[in-house]
Amino acid sequence: MPVPAYRLILWNVDHTLLDAARVTREAYAEAFEQVTGRPMVRLAPTAGRNESEIIFETLAFNGIATSDDHLEAFVRALEAAYSTRRDKVRSFGRVLPGAAEAVGAATALPGVVQSVLTGSLEAAARIKLGELGLDRMLDLSVGGYFSPVYPKGAAIEMSRISAGRKYGTVFAESATVLVADHPLDVRAARIARARVLAVATGAVTESELRTAGADAVLPTLADTATVLHTLDRLTST
Known part of the structure; x- marks a missing residue:
């Protein structure tokens, strides 16, 4: 019997999953x-x-x-x-090393829903993800995107609420994780009381991401087993 949805993984798009x-x-x-x-x-x-x-x-x-x-x-x-x-x-765009494998592997976690959290326009995010083949593993209808009104922290909360309505459940703050590559994303997740897996795939070092307060930091998404273990740990406590 399938496990009811209870954990939410939100992936940042640019410099975390892909480079365009x-x-x-x-x-x-x-x-x-x-x-x-x-x-x-x-x-x-x-x-x-x-x-x-x-x-x-x-x-x-x-x-x-x-x-x-x-x-x-x-x-x-x-x-x-x-x-x-x-x-x-x-x-000219490219999926970053291990990104597709990480998202694909995470679909096997019990009770998981995966989407995105980005400061970009929804239309732009959908085009990038779709053309690079990442959209099939993500529920983009419950994602968080650019809003002229709401900051990223609020977008995380709104995504959690949208996912809860769609899947008929409550996604706890402690069972929500943002995977991202910048201290500003870490700060947004902290405001929303979500967990953060930070990856140094952008212009920021692992040390800077740890200093920003990420719950876990990895150099890339290339080690699928470690990414999966970390996501499981962060959303199970």
Whole structure:
């Protein structure tokens, strides 16, 4: 008899599961020019951040006086730019070592539901995951994505609530784990009282992730057995 769902694993997308940095920059450049009529010279840092932070900082870096109207227009343009780059995600994006194997192995954990938690646009996340073949193992309908209103910590809580409604259960804070690669993600999980498995697959070291307060830190997702054991441990206590 299947074990009822009781634990929730949320995977960060960019720099944790996959790398599509080239496509991201191209999409931002197209959206920037469409919104401002000028070429983008500099893209703001993206790691660990919400889309609105990246958009407003990119506008500022390029000498654009920002307003609230910019966000809605930029989001629409960015969604369109990603939608025309599906082939480039397949050509230039890549699944990070061990990511597909880790997600696949975690599906065997008793009572598990897997989704994503990202500061990116939902449309962009779905395109990246779909084109690189990771979406089949994840329930993206209960994921947490960019919101102009809610920070990442709140998005984790909202994902937990959405998953609870869909699966007819309660996912305890202690049975929710975020797998991510940046101290800002660790902080968001702490706000939501979720557990954190941090991986040094982005621009941050293992030491920095430990200092940020992650419950467990691994260099990559390449050791499937260790990833699975860690996820099991973090969501069983």
